[in-house]
Amino acid sequence: xxxxxxxxxxxxxxxxxxxxxxxxxxxxxxxxxxxxxxxxxxxxxxxxxxxxxxxxxxxxxxxxxxxxxxxxxxxxxxxxxxxxxxxxxxxxxxxxxxxxxxxxxxxxxxxxxxxxxxxxxxxxxxxxxxxxxxxxxxxxxxxxxxxxxxxxxxxxxxxxxxxxxxxxxxxxxxxxxxxxxxxxxxxxxxxxxxxxxxxxxxxxxxxxxxxxxxxxxxxxxxxxxxx
Numbered sequence: 001x002x003x004x005x006x007x008x009x010x011x012x013x014x015x016x017x018x019x020x021x022x023x024x025x026x027x028x029x030x031x032x033x034x035x036x037x038x039x040x041x042x043x044x045x046x047x048x049x050x051x052x053x054x055x056x057x058x059x060x061x062x063x064x065x066x067x068x069x070x071x072x073x074x075x076x077x078x079x080x081x082x083x084x085x086x087x088x089x090x091x092x093x094x095x096x097x098x099x100x101x102x103x104x105x106x107x108x109x110x111x112x113x114x115x116x117x118x119x120x121x122x123x124x125x126x127x128x129x130x131x132x133x134x135x136x137x138x139x140x141x142x143x144x145x146x147x148x149x150x151x152x153x154x155x156x157x158x159x160x161x162x163x164x165x166x167x168x169x170x171x172x173x174x175x176x177x178x179x180x181x182x183x184x185x186x187x188x189x190x191x192x193x194x195x196x197x198x199x200x201x202x203x204x205x206x207x208x209x210x211x212x213x214x215x216x217x218x219x220x221x222x223x224x225x226x227x
Contacts, residue, residue, distance in 0.1 A: 002078040008047050011214065012025070020073075020172055022213050026170075031169060032045070037215050038103075039204075042176060043158070043165060043176065043191060043192045043196060044187060044190055044192065045187075045188060045190030045191045045192035045193055046165075046178070046186070047186065048178060048180070048183045048185065048186040048187070049118060049185050049186075050181050050183070051183060051184070052114070052118070052155060052184055052185040053111065053155070053183050054181055054183070055183070057111075057183075058157050058158075058182065060107075060147040061111065061155075061157055061208070062090050062157055062158065062211065064107050064108075064209050065085075065131045065133060065169060065208050065210070066133070066208075067158075068082060068085045068131055069085060070083035070085050070131065070133055071083060071084060071085065071090065072084075073211065080174070081101060082132050082134045082135065082138045082140075083132070083133040083134060083135075084129045084130060084131060084132050084133075085130075086101045086128065086130050087101055087102050087103065087104045087105060087108070087128070087129040087130075087131075087133075087152065088103065088104050088127045088128040088129055089101055089127055089128040089215075090103060091146055091148065098146075098148055098219075099186065101128075101209040105139035108210070109123070110157065111210065112126055112129065112212055115153045115155065115185060115212050116153075116186060118149055118153070118185055118211075119187045119189070121151060121214065125214045126151075126154050126213065126214055127213070127214060127215055128149065128213040129210060129211070129212055130210070130211040130212075130213070130215075131208075131209075131210055132208065132209045132210075132211070133206070134158075134159075134200075134203060134206065134207040134208070134209070134222060135209075136173045136203060136204055136205060136206060137156075137202055137203070137204070138203065138207075139161075139199065139200045139201050139202035139203065140199055140200040141167070141199055142166065142197045142198070142199045143198070143199070144193070144194065144197055144198075145188075145193070145213065147202065147216060147218050147219075148215065148218055148219035148222060149213040149214065149215060149216055149219060150189070150191075150193070150213070150214045150215060150216040150217075150219070151187065151188070151189050151193070151212075151213065151214040152187070152188040152193060152210055152211065152212075153186070153187050153188075153209075153211065153212045154180075154185065154210070154211045154212075155180060155183075155184075155185050155209060155210045155211075156180045156181065156183070156184050156185075156186075156207065156209050157182060157183065157205070157207065157208040157209060157210070158167050158182055158205065158206055158207040158208050159182065159203045159205035159206060159207040160179065160180065160181045160182055161179075161180045161200055161201055161203050161207060162177050162178065162179055162180060162200075162201045163177070163178045163180050163186065163198055163199070163201075164176070164177050164178075164198065164199045164201060165177070165178070165192070165196045165197070165198050166196065166197050166198075167195055167196045167197065176211050180200075
């Protein structure tokens with residue numbers, strides 16, 4: 001059973017269920033924001049939208065991702081069950097080096113513009129594009145994105161999955177889960193970005209994703225100092 005229930009604005013909250021409030025987003029689709037029974041946003045800075053791209057667009061994006069020179073994800077000598085490629089900027093998890101990468105390719109520009117509009121940003125704000133291909137059995141462990149980045153916008157392709165959130169409290173961890181459907185988009189900023197960790201559940205089918213990020217003040221300062 002899902003942890004959440006979709007309701008329209010004005011619909012009464014069902015007892016004992018957290019809810020997702022559906023609002024009209026860009027392109028006439030529904031932008032979903034997480035609320036509790038008292039209409040308090042459960043995780044400020046987290047929003048998501050299903051049906052962000054069409055099946056034909058999804059097929060095109062998957063074809064383009066598969067055509068890239070994807071490399072295994074490496075973290076301190078460990079190889080993950082996913083392949084990646086970065087454009088615009090690259091963060092090396094082996095060396096902690098942060099540096100410019102190949103420019104964001106033209107085929108990503110339309111989806112970058114749409115992702116920026118969804119998040120209320122300009123396309124030029126999204127300076128990094130990260131492509132990922134997840135083999136069956138792959139997921140992502142608990143983490144926060146590197147502080148060199150600010151806004152994090154993800155587009156999910158292929159298999160459905162679940163994004164899990166947790167933050168430490170005096171009594172342990174507060175936990176929430178958001179279904180991430182194929183062709184959906186999510187946006188992390190503010191509290192969701194900095195106070196909560198997130199992870200992606202392991203999948204039994206192949207999945208791809210495109211993640212766009214903007215630079216934080218720390219990232220801009222880092223680059224301005226010529227690092």
